[in-house]
Amino acid sequence: MSGGQVEEAVLTAFGRSDRAVTRDVTVMVCVAGGDADALAEPAATPAGELVDTAGEPHGSPAYRRRLLSALGAREPARAYRFATRGKR
Secondary structure (H helix, E strand, C coil): CECCECCCCEEEEECCCCCEEEEECHHHHHHHCCCHHHHHHHHHHHHHHHCCCCCECCECHHHHHHHHHHHHHHHHHHHHHHHHCCCC
């Protein structure tokens, strides 16, 4: 944050290994602001890209995409609200 504006927002996920995959979601977060509902649909796209296609013991690819979509919408919205609190 600089002057009440988001400078950078990233979404990072781990697949079946310790290899982190990161996507820049700055524009997505700035457009939606602190509204997790507004981030729900845009967060689904990076989630689809970040989740490995193979299944694993911790959940099917569909479950992991749904989980990452929910977290990818909720947590950036929460961080945005926290960072901009009192700055508007």
